[in-house]
Amino acid sequence: MEEPAAFERLVYKNASIFHYMKICLVLENGRRNIEAAQFKQLIISGLRQLYGEVGAAFPFDLLKFDPGTLTGMLRVYNSGLVKLWSALTLIGSYQNELCAVRVTQVSPFLLALSGNSRELELDQASFTGEKPLLT
Amino acid sequence: MVRFKSRYLLCEVCVEDRSSLLLLEERAIYHAVKNAVARSHGDYGAALLILSYGVKYVNAHTGIILIRCRKSHYRNLWSALPFISCLENRGQKVQCSISCLHVGGTIRTCQKFLVKYSTQQLHRMLPHCRNEAERDEVRRAVLSCSLEKERDVEEEEDEVEDDEWEDE
16 A cells, blocks of 8 residues: 655744845936945945944845846845834935935845846737737 | 733943943943934834833942843844944943843842942952952952842832942
């Protein structure tokens, strides 16, 4: 007689030690040329204002940055996520210009940031009266 | 039962020049600690000190101070203490450093620790005495170190008397 197949379930509470955020900087007077280093300096200054020297020293990484659209991807340890997010929310100005940081996506897994259903563009052809694929 | 628990940090102020220690004032320490926490922990740290923060006891002769803060964020205050380099008092800047001796939940426990600590310090000072008169004085101070009897007014928990002892 065959033995019944063993069923094993693994549950991870904290699967990832990092959290990844996809953010976008929005300036009042439109886009400008901002380098990646300046962008990181802006975030650190926001952290310093809200959480002091101790908060500004917390390590986080700017993994990707697109100077054209001013979008970037941050990586931070789980313990610093709340502090970083709250500091990003309260960033008010960049070089005497009003600005805001919009957080598009947050996920403990980097792969989840590759697709976003909010920015998904559906193919126009699928809406016209064409034959369905399965007949 | 919900009660606001606080932590009392018993600290010692160290200065090179003992005479400048006599100028120690409550307000100077209050502002120095507040600024240090604001520098180390930012707006968040400064806001934490709005609740239940105060300097409860200052002894200008020995440089002992007692700082009170909430139990939930006494660590922020404690971590900012080493960054205090000078106290400002009426325009005069005194170079100093603050070290924490004891953390207690009530003033009474801090007082008990202070009495024990003071007797230890006196015992340590005895071999350093230069002449017999000083030695007698130190011995007398050690024997008279004790907690005074509790006052009748029990609700005044802030009123504590520590037996003053003369040093050197």
